[in-house]
Amino acid sequence: MAKSYDLIIVGAGMVGALSAILLAKSSLRVALIDKHDGQYTLSPPPAYDARVSAISSQSKSLLEQANVWQNIPQGRVATYDNIVAWDGLGAGYIDFNAGSASMVELGNLVENVVLSQQMMAQIQHSSNIDLYFNNALSSYQLSESGVQAELVSGDRIDAQVLIAADGAVSTLRTDNGFETVEWDYGHTAIAATIEIDQSHDNTAWQSFGEEGVLAFLPLPDVGERHFVSIVWCVPPADAKGLTALDDEAFCRRLHYAINRRFNVLGITRPRQTIPLRQRHAKSYVKSGIALIGDAAHTIHPLAGQGANLGFGDVKALVDVLSKAHRRGEPLGASKVLRRYQRARMLDNMAMAAGMEAFKRLFSTQQPLLVQLRNTGMKQFDRSQALKKKLIARAAGLSTFS
Secondary structure (H helix, E strand, O other): OOEEOOEEEEOOOHHHHHHHHHHHHOOOOEEEEEOOOOOOOOOOOOOOOOOEEEEOHHHHHHHHHOOOHHHOOHHHEEEEOEEEEEEOOOOOEEEEEOHHHOOOOOEEEEEHHHHHHHHHHHHHOOOOEEEEEOOOEEEEEEEOOEEEEEEOOOOEEEEOEEEEOOOOOOHHHHHOOOOEEEEEEEEEEEEEEEEEOOOOOOEEEEEEEOOEEEEEEEOOOEOOEEEEEEEEEEOHHHHHHHHHOOHHHHHHHHHHHOOOOOOEEEEOOOOEEEEEEEEEEOOOEEOOEEEOHHHOEEOOHHHOOHHHHHHHHHHHHHHHHHHHHHHOOOOOOHHHHHHHHHHHHHHHHHHHHHHHHHHHHHHOOOHHHHHHHHHHHHHHHHOHHHHHHHHHHHOOOOOOO
């Protein structure tokens, strides 16, 4: 006999896990499947994990609803109330300040592993979520009336709808014939945690120059010591050369790339490299299945919005499915799932297009375009109205229109 649920979620990463928690809070029964064991180990500071996410106001609110945010240890969150970006090939400069936008903060930086650990703690306390870890779908059938599935473990389960939260190389997306628009960004991101010689001043620093796109993102201090997470986006050949350097030589290059604003004292965790590819599904839904998070879209980390877009998907999906459940509508019906797609696709596409335009503009070193870029940055910095609008968008307090 198959065990019945309202939803089957494949993928227990941050997006899949948060979906499970919030859907379960709406009295929906959830089967959460993942090939991993769901165990997360935190290294004590300052050995912060290299993978971090910038959490917007909207995402923070969603994490609070899930009872996740308030349980994150205080020493694992860094608030930033300022963003400073400049053109390393000129004098262009933009300063975003929370106070000028009448906001308490612009966002928070949290390690992905910390978020995942706290989400898992909430999941394990939920009576509406059954975990199928170290497991995967062996076979399944989809229809308007739902999904019937058999797992590698031999378990048989069924549900009204299947949620694909299985990441950027989603097997469910491919197997179900979802078409995508995608291309390589021509960038590889190098992520690492480093120690610097002075305070980051609760500021996210970002440089665009001949050394690539480089972000210094604040992490919690440890006593008198100061730490940041870096995301350094460079062409693949340059990334290969940078990762081949020993730590001391890498830190010297980093010091130069950040325009000598900080002395880089050392690396606290091994560097990671992530090839960057733009990807967007032409449709997020079909009868009985919906794509969320990286399974539906991936963008350049230029503005740190990847996790927030995924959490935005979660919010829209939970709103749509919980309302449909209260009305007694079948959750896997195309007319129901299309409401989620309408709520998210335009906004996600606009963000992807914006990141592509920014990437092209700030990766060029053509003198005329550099001059125009610097002029535009200076003019933008003088416009408080434009800066407030962009800050509100990044915080999730408005959408593209």
